[in-house]
Amino acid sequence: MSVLVLGGYGAVGAHLVRLLRADGIPALAAGRDAARADRVVDLATMDSIGTALSGVSMVVNCAGVEDIRLAKECAHRGLPFVEISATSDYVQALERVAGPMVLGVGLAPGLTTLLAVDALSSDAGPVDIMIGLGSGEHHGPAATAWTYRLMGQHFPDPDGTAVRNFTRPTHFTIPEQAGYKPFPALRADFADQHRLTHEFAVPVRTYLRLDSRLATAGLAGLTWAPALRALAPPRMPGSDRWVVLARTANGATRWASGRGQSLATAAVAAATVREITRHRIIEPTWIHELFDLDQLRRDLPAMGIFISAT
Structure with a gap:
């Protein structure tokens, strides 16, 4: 199991890479800067995405790029694609992709x-x-x-x-x-x-x-x-x-x-990645279809995040 984190040295992505590695999950930071990226990829052109996806088991998009072609390429390869975007039109388009999309992940x-x-x-x-x-x-x-x-x-x-x-x-x-x-x-x-x-x-x-x-x-x-x-x-x-x-x-x-909020988004994304490793995702799935609030009540207090009791 290896996770490709698009935007992996950015505000959210850097936290996510660190959290996944701390959990023993191999994580690769992807981006344009060869000095900071484990895998160099320019999402503005999409030309290098095939090479970047080689050998990975899951993709988390923390890059802020809302390109449905990227999700479809992951779906074509059967790779779970985890999206942290909140943009309604884009997320609704992801719901129509035939493949393992995981939506609504973050704060x-x-x-x-x-x-x-x-x-x-x-x-x-x-x-x-x-x-x-x-x-x-x-x-x-x-x-x-x-x-x-x-x-x-x-x-x-x-x-x-x-x-x-x-x-x-x-x-x-x-x-x-x-x-x-x-x-x-x-x-x-x-x-x-x-x-x-x-x-x-x-x-x-x-x-x-x-x-x-x-x-x-x-x-x-x-x-x-x-x-x-x-x-x-x-x-x-x-x-x-x-x-x-x-x-x-x-x-x-x-x-x-x-x-x-960047750390909080990364913490929820890390919990989601862990859950995906235990469940086979084959279609667009929202976070609440994977786990409930109790899961985060167990996971997030260690990162200074308080969640109220019912």
Whole structure:
């Protein structure tokens, strides 16, 4: 068993390579920089992907490249392809690939998905998911660019209306130990809300806020003038502290918190890789179809990640 980590020396990938190797799982960091990569591959051209895939048993995409051809090439070879992206259109395209795709792996989707499913196990729903990110974390330009790309874009709400990203502010009660001051979160298009709404036949809605009120207000303002996003700073004020929670209509809440969203995403991805080694994946599979929240309750506290009890 060997795992090829695309973007393996990046913000998430470097953590994942380290965690897998610590578990005794051979992991190869892939990227364009020959000085840092175990396997050199340029995903912008796709010409070298065949060579990079030679002899590996699984691929985890931490590169931020959303190219369906890459997933299809892995599927053609029967290689499980693990994707950490939250982009709804791309993830929905992956669901249609005939092969072993593993979707919704990371902090959000991923941990948020498992929190929502756990909440739905004791309450019929609907469920609101809140994602609070540390806007000051230096977690790589790809994550910042992804967030800015949502500005001005619309996505479907469970009620059939179109929702503009970073609108419809809503308050959540956040546990004091999470270290987040109370102010509203904003609707945002993360892929798992659509999957869970369809699967459980109840509305699931996702909201995003940052630990900085100023940075969150900036998202709310710029979504009405997305052409100005080029003026937004690549790094915003704030810390590296994150919190995610799922809240049912009856007020039941599941939540988790920690520091460093890149580390949290890598930790969930490492747990997913371990689970795939014990199960044969033959078709597109979401993280909650592989394991439940209890698995992460056992695995993640060692990395400083707290997950609430039921």
